[in-house]
Amino acid sequence: MNWNHVQSLLRQHKIDAWLVYDFRGSNSVFSLLLPGKRVTTRRAALLIPAHGTPTLLCQGLDSNQFEHLQGVQKEHYLGWRDLHAWLSNKLGSSKRVAMEYAPGCTLPVVSIVDAGIVDLVRAIGVEVVSSADVLQMCVATWSDAALETHMKASREVARIKDDAFDYIRASLKKGERITEYMVQQRIVENFRAAGLEVGEPPIVAANGHAGDPHFEVSASNPSVIVPGDWILIDLWSRYPGFENIYSDITWVGYCTKNASDTVPTKHREVFETVRASRDAAVNLAKQRWNAKQSVQGWELDDASRNVIVHAGFERFVKHRTGHSLSPGPRVHGLGVNLDNLETHDTREVLPGLGYTIEPGIYMPELGVRLEINVYTDAAKGPVITSCVQDEVVMC
Incomplete structure (x- = not known):
């Protein structure tokens, strides 16, 4: 120190x-x-x-x-x-x-x-x-080495996410049985193979299960994934080391019933609202940086959630917009959170700090959360360090 x-x-x-x-x-x-x-x-x-x-x-x-x-x-x-x-x-x-x-x-x-x-x-x-x-x-600040290993972990986590959706797609095409638990365990195995930490297991949630932000996959009675299902995958990991930073992302996908099938209208509306909500937080962070003005955690939360509120989905919000990413034992760090819902976080988003942006809409029959990671670079300002989802993954 x-x-x-x-x-x-x-x-x-x-x-x-x-x-x-x-x-x-x-x-x-x-x-x-x-x-x-x-x-x-x-x-x-x-x-x-x-x-x-x-x-x-x-x-x-x-x-x-x-x-x-x-x-x-x-x-x-x-x-x-x-x-x-x-x-x-x-x-x-x-x-x-x-x-x-x-x-x-x-x-x-x-x-x-x-x-x-x-x-x-x-x-x-x-x-x-x-x-x-x-x-x-x-x-809560990132060292240069921590940033480098985070970027490397982010590339691996993105690859493993792609593999998970590919696994679902290939299994359905072959008519093979596939469950939430099978996908979860494939992700865990890929973490191990890549030399990444394996802690709490990732979330693989189908349909209504995706409406629970902290859904826990059942090993004994998992849901079978079938054509027409909506899938949410939340996965996070890092390279071992107390100073290293997690890559923490969430993506969603739709399992098509046939070659001409498209995402249901309601699902797409919710997806596009969450995407706009996510981007609103990114845009405000960048605007403040470019204007040489400070921004606090609660302001980014408000910017994001206001999009959801104006779209009429306020009652389906269940959590703040984002959490700190910092060194230490937990994926949720000790720096500023993007929060004016659960708490009023007046801490400034300062250079050297990282955080997630992960707005969500959670309904009884489906849930959408789109999670990205952002690092505030001392020279460049807010930099997205993870993969970014702009379209629904088709499985």
Whole structure:
């Protein structure tokens, strides 16, 4: 971690110190700032002042879990009185201290620490502010290497997506039985063959199942895919490595009944609405960049969803427009989300950050989600890093 960069961000935001508190792995940000495999049993705190050397406080029993720290001074405590005294001593001269806290829990993704530790810090006489803006620039930005491996993973994920639809098409043409589960497992096998991570299995959803954004394929009783079916495939993976970024896409297809069959009118209307919704977010991001104006996550969400609302499909919306893509263990990152529905995300979309754009319309009989990945390049602005679907795949 570049502590000078972190401290520069603190000064830009007029924050005197950043207190990153953890109890037995409760704070994922703590682990991102101090990476490494460890198992702790007591409270610990990383204090990053706007000026000076960062300090880690840990209980003596956990001291061996924090060996070989670079650029960080390590101190120990024994009991709760020591911990309280340390906090008072280190924070007593501060006015504004950042923590993983969001006023009113407006941003659950960064509202991590418990109310008790916030009470304790406030009792010292300092103002506790959210670390959200600083946090995303410290742990959610992509390195050059991460961008490169993401682009490589995106090409593989696109190829595997094409193979999945080809598999459906070929099976139906031959009259062979094919199920959601069979397609899902083919994708998983292709991930392994390509050297990509295999975590949560991809979504392969037919017809009404596509109307459930988080549908889980049944291994024991999967739906058989037949001509006339509507198919949604959501797949995500990355090359192994904590710093690497997932490629996360969703495409849809229609299984034709004969050579002259076309996409049903209703399905096409929904598809075109979602496509326009996706493109509205992309266009706003690019417009703001070209105008040298900032854009916040909630604004991109509104731009996208307004298209769906104006088309009369508002009641079929079930989630925000997009989520952060960042280093770490999860496909949903710690940076800005495209969200003014589930939360009001006022974080700026800044250079070095990535995210998905994935509006969806979900009906009882079908669902459409079109998901792409975007990276904000410091020189070029918003760059789409994934494949983009503009027409329904015909199977």
